[in-house]
Amino acid sequence: MAVLFWAGNWVFARALRNDVPPVALAFWRWSVALVILTPFAYRHVHRQWRIIAGSWRILALLALLATVFQHIPVYIGLRETTATNGALLNSVTPVLILLLSRLLFKERLSLMQAAGVSISLLGVAVILTAGDFAALALLQLNRGDLWVLLATLAWAIYTVCLRWRPVELNLLAMLWMISAIGVVAMVPFYAWEISMGRTLNATPEVLGALLYIGALSTVVSYVFWNRAVQEVGANRAGPFMYLMLIYTPLLAIVFIGERLHLYHLIGCVLILGGIYLTSRGRPASAPVEEAPDL
Numbered sequence: 001m002a003v004l005f006w007a008g009n010w011v012f013a014r015a016l017r018n019d020v021p022p023v024a025l026a027f028w029r030w031s032v033a034l035v036i037l038t039p040f041a042y043r044h045v046h047r048q049w050r051i052i053a054g055s056w057r058i059l060a061l062l063a064l065l066a067t068v069f070q071h072i073p074v075y076i077g078l079r080e081t082t083a084t085n086g087a088l089l090n091s092v093t094p095v096l097i098l099l100l101s102r103l104l105f106k107e108r109l110s111l112m113q114a115a116g117v118s119i120s121l122l123g124v125a126v127i128l129t130a131g132d133f134a135a136l137a138l139l140q141l142n143r144g145d146l147w148v149l150l151a152t153l154a155w156a157i158y159t160v161c162l163r164w165r166p167v168e169l170n171l172l173a174m175l176w177m178i179s180a181i182g183v184v185a186m187v188p189f190y191a192w193e194i195s196m197g198r199t200l201n202a203t204p205e206v207l208g209a210l211l212y213i214g215a216l217s218t219v220v221s222y223v224f225w226n227r228a229v230q231e232v233g234a235n236r237a238g239p240f241m242y243l244m245l246i247y248t249p250l251l252a253i254v255f256i257g258e259r260l261h262l263y264h265l266i267g268c269v270l271i272l273g274g275i276y277l278t279s280r281g282r283p284a285s286a287p288v289e290e291a292p293d294l
Contacts (some may be wrong), residue, residue, distance in 0.1 A: 001221075001224050002220075002221040002222075002224040002225040002228065002240075003221075003240055003241060003243045003244055003247060004243070004247050005216040005217050005220060005221040005224075006217055006221050006244060007087065007243075007244050007247035007248040007251055008212065008213075008216065008217055008251060009213050009217035010078070010083040010086050010087050010090075010248050010251075010252070011083045011248065011251045011252050011255055011256060012209045012212060012213055012217075013025060013074065013075055013078045013083070013213070014078045014082065014083040014086070014252065014256060014258075015209070015255070015256050016206060016209055017078060017079045018201075019200070019201040019203070019206050020200050020201070020206060020209075020210070021193050021198040021199070021200065022072055022075035022076040022078075022079065022193075023072055023075075023186060023189045023190050023192075023193040024190060024193060024198070024199075024200045025071075025075045025210070025213070026067065026068075026071040026072045026075055026186060027183065027186045027187075027189075027190045028200075028210050028214065029071065029210065029213045029214045029217075029218060030067055030071075030179050030182045030183050030186070030214070030218070031183050031214070032210060032211060032213070032214020032215060032218070033175075033179045033214045033215070033218040033219050034176070034179040034180055034183055036214070036215055036219045037172070037175060037176045037179060037219060038176065040172060041170075041172045041173050041175070041176035042176075044170040044172050044173035044176075045173045045176055045177070048168075048169055048170060048173055051166050051168060051169050052166075052169065052173070052177060054166075055165070055166040055169065058161070058164045058165060058166070059165075059166075059174070059177050059178070059181065060181055061161060062158060062161060062162070062165065062174075062178060063177065063178040063179075063180075063181035063182045063185065064181070064182070064185055065154050065155070065157055065158035065161065066155070066158050066178050066182065067178065067179075067181075067182025067183075067185065067186065068182060068185050068186055068189070069150075069151070069154035070151045070154040070155050070158065071151070072151075072186070072189065073147045073148070073150045073151035073154065074086065074147070074148060074151040076144075076147045077143075077144040077145065077146070077147030077148035077150075077151065078144065078148070079144060080142060080143050080144030080147075081142050081144030081145045081147075081148060082252065082258050083248055083249075083251075083252040083256070083258060084248060084249045084252050084258055084260065084264060085127055085142070085144070085145055085148070085264075086144075086145075086148045086248075087244050087245060087248035087249070088127050088245060088264060088267055088268055088271065089124060089127060089128075089145060089148045089149055089152060090148065090151075090152050090155075090244070091242065091244065091245055091268075091271050091272070091275075092120055092121070092123070092124050092152060092271055092275075093152055093155055093156050093159070094275050094278065094279070095116070095117050095120040095121070095271075095274060095275060095278060096152060096153055096156035097156045097159050097160055098113060098117065098278055099117060100156055100157060100160045101160060104160065105160075112277050112278075112280060113277065113278045115274075115277055116273075116274040116275065116276070116277030116278035116279075116280075117274060117278060118274070119270050119271075119273050119274035119277065120270065120271045120273075120274025120275060120278070121274070122270050122274075123266070123267040123268065123269070123270025123271035123272075123273075123274060124149070124267070124271065126263050126266050126267040126270060127145065127263065127264065127267035128142065128145050128146075128149075129263075130142075130261070130263050131261075131262065131263030131266065171226060175219075175222060228240075242272065245268055245272070249264070
């Protein structure tokens with residue numbers, strides 16, 4: 001259910017591209033989440049305020065990466081690319097996490113991992129070029145895809161930086177802090193967007209979609225995912241994230257009329273094959289911590 005709700009975020013964001021500007025969509029997503037979280041997280045935030053105050057730097061960094069630098073680029077990208085492309089490109093996150101761990105923390109990269117990284121990146125290139133590699137030479141790439149890749153990179157950095165989070169901080173309190181800091185940080189961007197004449201078309205359908213994204217794709221999915229990991233463990237829960245590659249195209253085909261092309265399938269197979277090799281070749285002494293896409 002958590003992955004299904006996350007897939008719905010990609011589809012709704014694509015469907016809302018003409019009614020809700022990207023910053024407004026990110027701002028109201030996290031504002032709705034903040035309102036819903038407050039009565040449940042308040043006691044944890046109040047009780048652990050000293051921990052929060054002592055960890056404000058890493059919490060601020062995590063919040064900016066998870067909100068401003070991830071969701072605003074995603075929603076900009078989905079104005080020019082499809083929900084299917086976005087979800088497929090987002091699936092390369094584990095490979096980016098591996099590369100960042102190598103670059104930032106000098107974690108060893110085995111030969112099998114290196115091969116997996118190369119194959120996954122080849123899959124990304126197939127999707128970026130719609131199967132036409134001449135587009136790389138001519139630099140005729142979809143700008144929306146590049147924005148989504150930027151957001152994916154931000155989420156990979158967020159995941160790598162999670163090793164510095166205060167482990168004693170309640171997860172609900174941390175999500176509340178991420179929401180609160182993110183909403184405040186997006187205010188100037190939102191004000192600029194409004195000043196440019198880009199305003200939200202507040203129809204009942206749009207408001208309902210915003211409620212879905214803020215409540216189900218953010219709060220409920222995160223809670224469900226954490227409970228799932230608690231019940232079955234991270235190793236069994238992790239592979240369920242790849243249901244995103246099934247859910248998103250199906251939802252996009254049914255609800256917004258997108259089409260699935262052969263290059264989507266080829267790119268998906270290459271990305272998943274590369275991820276499989278990187279996970280099989282991962283040294284047991286150097287695990288890469290992964291987190292779900294909020």
